[in-house]
Amino acid sequence: MTKSLTAVVLGVLCLFLGTNVASQDAPARPNDPGQVVEKEGAAFIKAGKADGLSIALVRDGQVQFFNFGTVTRGKAQLPTKDTVYEIGSISKTFSSLLLAHALIENKATISDDMRRYLPGKYPNLQFQGTPVTLSNLVSTTSELPDNLPDLSELIKKTDPKKLLPLAVKLLSNYSSAAFFSDLHKVAPSEKPGTEPQHSNVAAVLVGTIVENIYRKPYQTLLAAYIERPLGMQSGVSSARTAQMATPYGEDGSPAPHYTPPYLLTAGGLRYSADDMARYTKAQLLAGDAALKLTQQPLWGDVDSLAVGFNWVIGETVDSQRHLSHSGGTFGFASFMDLYPDSHYGIVLLTNRSTRTTQGELQEMSDRIRQGIFGDPPALAALQQALSQRGYQNVDATVGQVSRQHPELHLSENYVNQWGYQLLQDGRAKDAVGVFEYNVVHHPKSWNAYDSFAEGLADAGDIERAKTNYQRSLDLNPQNAHAKQELAKLEKPGAAAPAPTQH
Numbered sequence: 262m263t264k265s266l267t268a269v270v271l272g273v274l275c276l277f278l279g280t281n282v283a284s285q286d287a288p289a290r291p292n293d294p295g296q297v298v299e300k301e302g303a304a305f306i307k308a309g310k311a312d313g314l315s316i317a318l319v320r321d322g323q324v325q326f327f328n329f330g331t332v333t334r335g336k337a338q339l340p341t342k343d344t345v346y347e348i349g350s351i352s353k354t355f356s357s358l359l360l361a362h363a364l365i366e367n368k369a370t371i372s373d374d375m376r377r378y379l380p381g382k383y384p385n386l387q388f389q390g391t392p393v394t395l396s397n398l399v400s401t402t403s404e405l406p407d408n409l410p411d412l413s414e415l416i417k418k419t420d421p422k423k424l425l426p427l428a429v430k431l432l433s434n435y436s437s438a439a440f441f442s443d444l445h446k447v448a449p450s451e452k453p454g455t456e457p458q459h460s461n462v463a464a465v466l467v468g469t470i471v472e473n474i475y476r477k478p479y480q481t482l483l484a485a486y487i488e489r490p491l492g493m494q495s496g497v498s499s500a501r502t503a504q505m506a507t508p509y510g511e512d513g514s515p516a517p518h519y520t521p522p523y524l525l526t527a528g529g530l531r532y533s534a535d536d537m538a539r540y541t542k543a544q545l546l547a548g549d550a551a552l553k554l555t556q557q558p559l560w561g562d563v564d565s566l567a568v569g570f571n572w573v574i575g576e577t578v579d580s581q582r583h584l585s586h587s588g589g590t591f592g593f594a595s596f597m598d599l600y601p602d603s604h605y606g607i608v609l610l611t612n613r614s615t616r617t618t619q620g621e622l623q624e625m626s627d628r629i630r631q632g633i634f635g636d637p638p639a640l641a642a643l644q645q646a647l648s649q650r651g652y653q654n655v656d657a658t659v660g661q662v663s664r665q666h667p668e669l670h671l672s673e674n675y676v677n678q679w680g681y682q683l684l685q686d687g688r689a690k691d692a693v694g695v696f697e698y699n700v701v702h703h704p705k706s707w708n709a710y711d712s713f714a715e716g717l718a719d720a721g722d723i724e725r726a727k728t729n730y731q732r733s734l735d736l737n738p739q740n741a742h743a744k745q746e747l748a749k750l751e752k753p754g755a756a757a758p759a760p761t762q763h
Contacts, residue, residue, distance in 0.1 A: 297632035349588025357570035468526025496530035508592020516592030579637035596622035639666035652694030707737035
């Protein structure tokens with residue numbers, strides 16, 4: 262079982278590896294960036310995953326733009342760097358950056374109880390005496406509900422084909438006053454700071470708090486602190502409506518625009534590839550204190566899962582810093598990757614939104630970076646050593662390679678994904694060696710033991726699989742996957758299940 266990073270934080274699949282997993286024994290050679298992007302973008306459109314696609318690639322301060330498909334189905338109208346897309350939840354990083362400016366200006370403190378900056382009293386916004394702090398809001402650990410109004414009952418009772426129009430109508434008629442009225446009726450589901458989880462409610466509160474701190478509208482602050490300094494166009498103005506791509510939804514039909522005013526700070530900003538390239542360059546340079554602050558982890562650690570000011574943060578296999586975020590609205594999807602140490606970043610914008618689009622954009626981003634940079638020397642050395650020695654003692658092999666390449670960094674998530682790739686390739690015994698490396702280095706991780714058990718079961722070692730599923734349950738009694746698989750293995754004549762990834 263793998264804990265999918267952006268699924269946890271953003272509600273979409275994002276395995277956040279930074280480079281291809283080490284089960285590939287032949288390192289790829291770097292290629293011309295333009296050729297790599299052109300190949301991937303064209304394949305994305307040809308596969309029918311979107312109608313239009315714009316990509317901004319930033320490397321060493323230089324920007325390249327790539328456009329594919331069409332802005333409107335049925336028309337041969339290629340997007341340009343000025344075509345406007347809804348960026349969805351990437352908007353949250355803008356709101357968080359505004360809060361970072363307030364912190365740098367000593368107008369607030371990151372550990373402050375957020376209720377200090379809200380109108381009215383909210384005794385309900387705490388868990389057993391622990392309040393929600395500003396840090397909890399921007400690190401996605403507020404433990405507040407995902408949405409207000411709560412759409413869960415509507416989703417359960419409504420025909421999926423009729424759901425979108427009803428949801429759009431409900432959200433469009435929902436005011437900020439209604440939001441703050443309903444806010445009195447909710448509370449953190451557990452102690453703030455426990456686990457990252459997607460929450461538009463938290464992001465709406467960040468926008469409100471910034472407005473209350475500065476006593477200025479969000480749009481004014483966005484323009485003053487981010488857009489004008491970076492040379493970006495307005496992300497809230499209707500002046501560029503004619504330049505917007507046509508949005509398409511899950512079933513491929515035209516989708517409504519994402520316009521609920523109270524959700525602006527959570528996912529309502531609209532930018533072009535040119536705008537986002539400027540934002541990417543600023544993030545890579547991190548030339549002021551506020552930008553630097555937003556890239557620091559507030560929760561977790563980079564070896565498993567870390568979150569900054571709405572950025573998912575980690576390190577690549579060669580110890581390069583990696584920040585990531587994705588977004589999706591009714592008819593648009595986006596993905597953004599930053600590698601500040603490599604002076605490299607990429608933004609992908611498309612006018613299609615399905616349950617898989619954001620994850621597919623992330624996968625394309627990974628392939629593009631792999632194609633441009635190839636495998637780092639540390640990974641190439643590890644691949645060669647494992648090919649020669651096998652996977653029976655991965656820990657010793659990693660130790661040897663690390664002496665020659667001290668930059669080698671194998672995070673828990675990277676190793677976990679590597680093991681699952683080996684399982685999918687039919688290399689169960691090799692996968693067991695990789696998963697075992699993880700439990701040795703992360704003995705308190707229920708997830709590592711769960712994956713190790715799954716590998717053992719697939720390799721036919723049922724008794725050890727049961728032992729390690731039990732170990733995972735000892736660490737996390739709520740691990741439903743371990744309970745389910747252990748029950749299967751306890752049955753007489755149990756066979757190993759097909760490898761899955763959770």
